[in-house]
Amino acid sequence: MSDLITVTDPSTLETLGEVPVSTTAEVEAAVGAADAALEGWAGDRVRRLALLRAWAEEVRRDQDALAAALVAQTGKPVVEARREVASCAATLDFYAGLGRYVGGRAGTLTDGSEAHLVREPIGVTAFITPYNYPATLLIRDLAPAIAAGVTAVVKPAPQTTLVTRQLVELGYRAGVPRDAVSIVVGGGEVGEALVGHDTVRAVAFTGSTGVGRAIGRLAADGVKQTLLELGGKSASVVFADADLETALSTSLKAGVVTAGQMCMACTRILVQAPRYDEAVVRLTELAADLTVGDPRKETTTLGPLISRTQFDKVRHYLDVAATDGTIVTGGEAVHPDGLPGHFLTPALVTGLPVDSAVVQEDIFGPVISVESFDTVEDGVALANATPFGLAAAVWTSDIDTAWQASRRIRAGSVWVNGYNRNAPEIPSGGHKLSGLGRTRGVEGIEQFTELKNIHFSTGGRAGTQA
Known part of the structure; x- marks a missing residue:
């Protein structure tokens, strides 16, 4: 050594x-x-x-x-x-x-x-x-x-x-x-x-x-x-009756925290079909407002990835995303403020099959898939469709939907109308892998x-x- x-x-x-x-x-x-x-x-x-x-x-x-x-x-x-x-x-x-x-x-x-x-x-x-x-x-x-x-x-x-x-x-x-x-x-x-x-x-x-x-x-x-x-592959499940603006804004920010290098990061945003197109448009607008920059600045939202090795790993998944689906925005290498580190703009990806590596594997970078579902059963099944089960979120104004979906999602933590609501008082941990x-x-x-x-x-x- x-x-x-x-x-x-x-x-x-x-x-x-x-x-x-x-x-x-x-x-x-x-x-x-x-x-x-x-x-x-x-x-x-x-x-x-x-x-x-x-x-x-x-x-x-x-x-x-x-x-x-x-x-x-x-x-x-x-x-x-x-x-x-x-x-x-x-x-x-x-x-x-x-x-x-x-x-x-x-x-x-x-x-x-x-x-x-x-x-x-x-x-x-x-x-x-x-x-x-x-x-x-x-x-x-x-x-x-x-x-x-x-x-x-x-x-x-x-x-x-x-x-x-x-x-x-x-x-x-x-x-x-x-x-x-x-x-x-x-x-x-x-x-x-x-x-x-x-x-x-x-x-x-x-x-x-x-x-x-x-x-x-x-x-x-x-x-x-x-x-x-x-590892994790945590999803926000957004139902049609949810406060869409809050759900999308919160989920997007949770997906890019520490440049996406977080086990509980929201790497998948699942939106019920009637509001899916609207959600993709709004997420694209919200992503444009995120600031990739010098992490010492108060206005910065995303800093760099930890290393060249991690940067190359994320770029590999972006190549897969471009083949399996559509990169709606982001995924570009940038050097804000002239810094030489390994910075990436946050990427939103649509049209991915559920068996794509971008959906199934822990990327550990600012890459978020946006996926559509129809019924409560479909949303739960899609959230459970990866080998991971660390965390998830359910967004809805209906308490029955919230309870039904939360109980059926196989994850150690499920937040209702929120994300990353961790506290010392409440245990956390993972299901599955x-x-x-x-x-x-x-x-x-x-x-x-x-x-x-x-x-x-x-x-x-x-x-x-x-």
């Missing part, structure tokens, strides 16, 4: 820094320190929750620097970066309170004996995070894990190693012990060494379905618990625990029972 990771600004293509790749010995040391710290860390809930609160305050104190680092390393617009930082602080605060939650239950069995079910920290946990939301997606999983009492070894995406270190350093400044939360640096080989380590008992991974499958296989070999949030497990909410804490049955033989009923 290479000895150094180079972190690059995707807008300017300038080098931001170089970071040494962690050696096998350093991965071993990080896991060993986390294991040694586990018992004391897990046993001091009051301290853990106070540190989550203090970490939130440090994030708020350093919010401008964190946002600037996110812009520089991900290319996301500064407005999005500020929201990401704010979400980190809010999540840390939330779990500082929810960490007082006592899971499990107790009861008297039919023979008069007592059973007490308790939840205990699962142990040393590996966290492997992506480049698109390096702060939000780390804290989304790490905060409930700390509340549960696990110790953590984090391996960030190479592209966002520096901002991840910056965020974790704020935790250290708040008092989080370095052996309770540590970072290792590298690509796939380092991740494999971490996931495959015998002492690691759980893995939290956010990223592509392909890599998630590989991590799942490696974790299964060690019988480790996995939290996998993987979009993942396993749940993060956020009480379920986010329970994800990092194991359930134990403690049985009390009482009333002279000691012994065994089949």
Whole structure:
């Protein structure tokens, strides 16, 4: 493996820094320190929750620097970066309170004996995070894990190693012990060494379905618990009675967030036939109003793709789109403000067959298919017609339609008359190839625990029972 990771600004293509790749010995040391710290860390809930609160305050104190680092390393617009930082602080605060939650239950069995079910920290946990939301997606999983009492070894995406270190350093400044939360640096080989380590008992991974499958296989070999949030192909299902302007505007913006490099991005807009032509015209107008530009500017809607490799991947799908359907607008390479990064205008595609790769595969770029359907049943079937099931939205003014469609769409989150309405209180995760497990909410804490049955033989009923 290479000895150094180079972190690059995707807008300017300038080098931001170089970071040494962690050696096998350093991965071993990080896991060993986390294991040694586990018992004391897990046993001091009051301290853990106070540190989550203090970490939130440090994030708020350093919010401008964190946002600037996110812009520089991900290319996301500064407005999005500020929201990401704010979400980190809010999540840390939330779990500082929810960490007082006592899971499990107790009861008297039919023979008069007592059973007490308790939840205990699962142990040393590996966290492997992506480049698109390096702060939000780390804290989304790490905060409930700390509340549960696990110790953590984090391996960030190479592209966002520096901002991840910056965020974790704020935790250290708040008092989080370095052996309770540590970072290792590298690509796939380092991740494999971490996931495959015998002492690691759980893995939290956010990223592509392909890599998630590989991590799942490696974790299964060690019988480790996995939290996998993987790819998506999320659809907005817009019925004819919906507020069309709000549905289209919201869905389009959700499709180009972080230049479309988001697992929950709205990559498909399904419109009921009576309003389909009207919707295509209006979406084209709305897309023209989006600003591709310098992500440091307040007016920018889309920044660059993360790399040339990702740019080439998206351009490949645009070639497929031009063959299988019609690119109504967008898909052009541009260099706003003279920046050399890999920018694309957002593309709207119509006329695609449902089996097109543009419909079926996770592109991770600003490419949105606009598709027509007739009945409620048709709309649900079309939304379910991909191997993914991370999120969806239903737009309608009829509560029965909203309920019927939402219950039948196979996705971990379905929003009615909204999109990306995530909150720390509500669990999220995927169906089908979009993942396993749940993060956020009480379920986010329970994800990092194991359930134990403690049985009390009482009333002279000691012994065994089949």
